Amino acid sequence: MERCWEEIPVERPTFPKIKERLKKVIGAYGDNIVDVLFKRMEQYAMDLELKVAEKTQQFMDEKNRSEQLLHVNFFQTAALTRGEHVDPEAFESVSIYFSDIVGFTTIAAAGSPMGVVSLLNGLYTFFDGVIEKFDVYKVETIGDAYMVSSGLPVRNGNRHAAEIASMSLQLIDGIQKFAIPERPDAELKVRIGLNSGPCVAGIVGLKMPRYCLFGDTVNVASRMESTGEAMKIQITQETKNLLENIGGYRTVERGSVPIKGKGMLTTYWLLGAT
Known part of the structure; x- marks a missing residue:
């Protein structure tokens, strides 16, 4: 469990390794519990990925809109400052x-x-x-x-x-x-x-x-x-x-x-x- 908190991601154990280790610790009697636990963890990871992807898309849409607004205002203002007609x-x-x-x-x-x-x-x-x-x-x-x-x-x-x-x-x-x-x-x-x-x-x-x-x-x-x-x-x-x-x-x-x-x-x- 301590290795799961490592600051460097590559040093943390993967889900399969964690699953294998827990099965050894809990034993055969706890196999079903471990399976349920990991299914929940895997589902949580999938949900998290979907939410991250959704938020990323929202951010990119807003970024594109902001860039368009900046392009309109900034370049027209810059042209006016140079004395050019807009x-x-x-x-x-x-x-x-x-x-x-x-x-x-x-x-x-x-x-x-x-x-x-x-x-x-x-x-x-x-x-x-x-x-x-x-x-x-x-x-x-x-x-x-x-x-x-x-x-x-x-x-x-x-x-x-x-x-x-x-x-x-x-x-x-x-x-x-x-x-x-x-x-x-x-x-x-x-x-x-x-x-x-x-x-x-x-x-x-x-x-x-x-x-x-x-x-x-x-x-x-x-x-x-x-x-x-x-x-x-x-x-x-x-x-x-x-x-x-x-x-x-x-x-x-x-x-x-x-x-x-x-x-x-x-x-x-x-x-x-x-």
């Missing part, structure tokens, strides 16, 4: 997420500056923890406002609507358990808006370059958030159509909502996943 990139179909904490100004005014910083830090940590589980890209955060996209800068077919929708539902669920450090009795409520469609993206600025999104799709997504309601996810007809094609989501019509620059639009509430 063309913006058009995307035919993406999904955009906007969210805002309802009554955040009031909550911040009632707390201390350190309390506000602690609250925002906790919020960012919570949001980032959820976001990293999905194929999405955090575009920017301004105070308590969040902007997230899917389908860019790395295209993912029509999966972007499902990725953004599932992420939004998980955020709604998780925010209900979030506690405000200086006001444990108060509830934190988020308002979310989603839209899907074409947009243009590119690096803007030299000293502090930012990856920015432009287009009507972005503007309408922002309006979905601002005209929404607390703890609800308001989506456009375009996003609803994509989710219906993908399947697995429940929606209900809200009705006609006045949207600045667009007139009256029929919008929907995303209720959950089926």
Whole structure:
């Protein structure tokens, strides 16, 4: 047994040798016990190999996605720094997420500056923890406002609507358990808006370059958030159509909502996943 703990792997006995040694020690009476023990050990080893292979594949997928994001941002930023012109990139179909904490100004005014910083830090940590589980890209955060996209800068077919929708539902669920450090009795409520469609993206600025999104799709997504309601996810007809094609989501019509620059639009509430 002591040799099994050797630091150098090659000096440890193999499973067949361990089995043979244990049989000698226990004797014929214990053969069945030894066989059962080793079958369990072998099964455990196989399960462990499968889990390692699965985690390795997940790591490689995430590594490839990160490298693609780095390639987009780094080389465009480097080109801008050299004074070169960088063309913006058009995307035919993406999904955009906007969210805002309802009554955040009031909550911040009632707390201390350190309390506000602690609250925002906790919020960012919570949001980032959820976001990293999905194929999405955090575009920017301004105070308590969040902007997230899917389908860019790395295209993912029509999966972007499902990725953004599932992420939004998980955020709604998780925010209900979030506690405000200086006001444990108060509830934190988020308002979310989603839209899907074409947009243009590119690096803007030299000293502090930012990856920015432009287009009507972005503007309408922002309006979905601002005209929404607390703890609800308001989506456009375009996003609803994509989710219906993908399947697995429940929606209900809200009705006609006045949207600045667009007139009256029929919008929907995303209720959950089926």
